Amino acid sequence: MNGDQHQVFLVDDDESVRQALTRLLRASGHRVQAFASAREFLESGADGSIPACLLLDVSMPGLDGLDLQRELQARDVALPVVFITGHGDIPMSVKAMKAGAVNFLAKPVRDSELLAAIDEALARSMREHAERRELDELRRRADTLTPREREVMARVVAGRLNKQIADDLGTSEKTVKVHRGRVMAKMKAGSLAQLVRAAERIGFTEKP
Template sequence: MNETVYIVDDDPSVREGLDSLLRSAGYATHCFASPREFQLHRRADMPSCLVLDVRMPGASGLDFQVELANADDAIPIIFLTGHGDVPMSVRAMRAGAVEFLLKPFREQDLLDAIRLAIERDRARRQNETVDSELHQRLNTLTAREREVMALVSTGLLNKQIAGELGLSEVTVKVHRGQVMRKMQAATLADLIRMSDRLGLSAK
């Protein structure tokens, strides 16, 4: 199973217990006593999540959540705490936490939260891959082809696009064919979806 759970908790016994539980469930694990230790670790490029204690010496888990967000680090977070309160949990969930569990928690509740977090991270990674591939294709278009793609995506016919750009209808048809080929769009609907995802719009 190419899925990793990172555990950050200053209590060695908690780390050991979580490590044993998650390894028995088939996850690869890495344990850290502090957020700083976690940050120094080079993470594998695979679906993962972070099980994070709320209260630790120095910066709290909630503060670290903000720090990760500011660094555009989208790893899903599951909070554990023995001293939680409602405002704390609301703050964590509003900031994107997958779950906020009070110690002692049911092992199944943690495993369910981890499964959800891993799936969320896998979906994010797949979306980023698709976006990267689309931008690579977009970069192969000429400036004129981008203009044609944006106008085609608004539903304009070749004749209308020709009028907008001051081109012949035949020239627009050629550009449109090039756009479809370079973007690897099988249908107009495909091209429209790509355009929407790339945020293209006719100027």
């Protein structure tokens, strides 16, 4: 992951632990931003605009780790979470995992374990970022379509033949073909299958 643009957020109330984990992550080539409490993290405005993960202590005074996880979900911040805890019990970890945590590590944690979990979380984050970038691109492409082209595309992905589309739209089959060609070009779809998948992913509809 070295060299990639990414960020590890760390929230732990214990200064020694925070300092040590920060050092370890930095020594492993991560960019680290550490916070002493959940509140402090929320107020920093970190939102995962770049691939990032959150290394989060479960037990903290005030808002604890699980509270923060819940809060992030409520704010729709997509940030993979790795929990660390000094006294993890099974119900607590199940709850965390169900809520989407990447991993649940017990303190003290070995570097290999920790870094593997961080890598996994960052990979997930990058995957999500890549996916979102693709969707954004597809949506951007779809936005370039004219209303006529949208009508054509909606019918193409619905599996109708050119002839049927021409009938539907009260135009000639030849005209439909021209629109269809433009759609394929604008959506940068190499095949009908690609166009159909792109439409599915962006939830394409006739009306924008």
